[in-house]
Amino acid sequence: METKDLYKILEVKRDASRDEIRGAYRKLARKHHPDANPGDPNAETRFKEIQHAYEILANPEKKREYDEGPRAFFGSREDRGGASGGGGFSDMFDGFGGLGDVFGRSVRQETERLKGDDVTVSVNLKFKDALEGVTTRVGVSAEEACGDCRGSGAAPGTSIKRCPDCGGRGVRSRDQGFFALSEPCPRCGGAGTFIESPCSGCRGSGRVRKNRQVTVRIPPGARDGMKVRVPGRGGAGRKGASAGDLYVVTRVEEHPVFKRSGDDFVVEVPVSFVEAALGAEIGVPRPDGSTVRLRLPAGTQDGRKFRVRGAGAPSVKKGGGGGDLIVEASLVVPTKLRRREREILEALADERDEDVREELFKKAESS
Ligand SMILES: [Zn+2]
Ligand SMILES: [Zn+2]
The missing domain is CATH 1.10.287.110 (DnaJ domain)
Structure with missing residues (x-):
């Protein structure tokens, strides 16, 4: 050669x-x-x-x-x-x-493979709890270290042996002439250990599926569909590896009045046609139950939006400030008029003598 x-x-x-x-x-x-x-x-x-x-x-x-x-x-x-x-x-x-x-590569892959599973559960929250933050408990079904063998997988009283095929190294060297190529040991799957008498409680896996209650802190301002991560509270790892994470998805009850939009809340507020025309200072409810004053300018149109800074939801991000309250004016037209009211409005109509559709017709004809 x-x-x-x-x-x-x-x-x-x-x-x-x-x-x-x-x-x-x-x-x-x-x-x-x-x-x-x-x-x-x-x-x-x-x-x-x-x-x-x-x-x-x-x-x-x-x-x-x-x-x-x-x-x-x-x-x-x-x-x-x-x-x-x-x-x-x-x-x-x-x-x-x-x-x-x-x-x-191999070591990292092995660690990933042994890590416990991530588990996702959902939690139903009242509107107020989501807004203010709450500590709650969720039921989690996940793998846990087996109590009989304390996670070792070996029957109580027996021990775990070093894998005889790889001498505990977890890798097998395949001799090819000069070259020793390493691969995970097929007998122990890379763990380096070997269980002679598997634990009957977990059939040697060291883990059993159990239901448990986990306490979760939901931060103030939680949105519907938000994922709260609880590190290390998912499934137990294999052979002493770290546990997976628990993800709690929030399901927030809908509020009849306040609709969430990011960190903002939107509220539709009835405004009488007199308030809209003359302008007024009105009270507006906030999600937290308090009231905020809002100055409506004269000539407020139906559907006009006003922003009340900082009156929305707290931001779940640290230092994120908070959301606003978006107030949408909804014009209320009286359905019943007393005689005197009718006379006043008729007098107003005479006084204004206006055609509010004049512009519309001009535009409709022009093209
Ligand atoms: Zn066991
Ligand atoms: Zn081995």
Whole structure:
């Protein structure tokens, strides 16, 4: 087999230090790892070359041998013997804390896989409670650590053994010539442990589904459909991993008068046609039960909106101020008139002698 220049493979100079060699290896191993190059059949070959070059050049004895003599280091039987013995691949990976660390992937994936499930429940809130904030309890059905085995999954009185297939490392090295490829241990699923007598309460999973009550603080100003996160109160994690989160979705009772719009509330307020025409100071109810005064200008039209600053809902965001109260004027026309009232209005009609539809007809004819 052809002998390749190991220094060229690692892209370092012949006088490179151990640290430089190690740094170059890490960089190239990441770049050429088969998982990072899906669909590239040459990636694995390149990756193996890089691993091999590093194995020789990182070992002072082998490096000296390589530097001194024109021996075929690539693919020789003797070298394979050296690799699986002391000072070979396993040391190299131990130095890095395992392949998972080198690629920053397997360990994280494993942690994600063991984390407990997120659980979503909904809570019905009275309008007032949503506005003012409330501490309430919600029923949650979620996985919990099994009480019989305290989450270990092993029957009480028995112990958890180190996995015999991987010696507790959770990864299995598959020897392929020089190259030890790591993969999660199939027997223990990467946990490194092995349960001889599974707990009968949880059938060895360490977790059981239970109903429980969780206390949740709903912040003032909660909107309908809002998600309140309660960290760590979801399902229990597997094998001691962290629990999932609980999400509480608020269902806020509708108010007959106040309609929510973001942090604002909208309220339709009846205004008599005399108040609208003359202008008036009127009282307007607020969501919190108090009353706010509002100055209506003379000539207020039906549907006109007024904004009362800060009279809406508190903002659930910290430092978000609060919402406003939007007051929509709704003109009230009397349905019954007494004789005297009728006379006054007729006098008004004579006085104004107006045609309020004149503009409309002009516009209707013009195009
Ligand atoms: Zn159990
Ligand atoms: Zn194992």
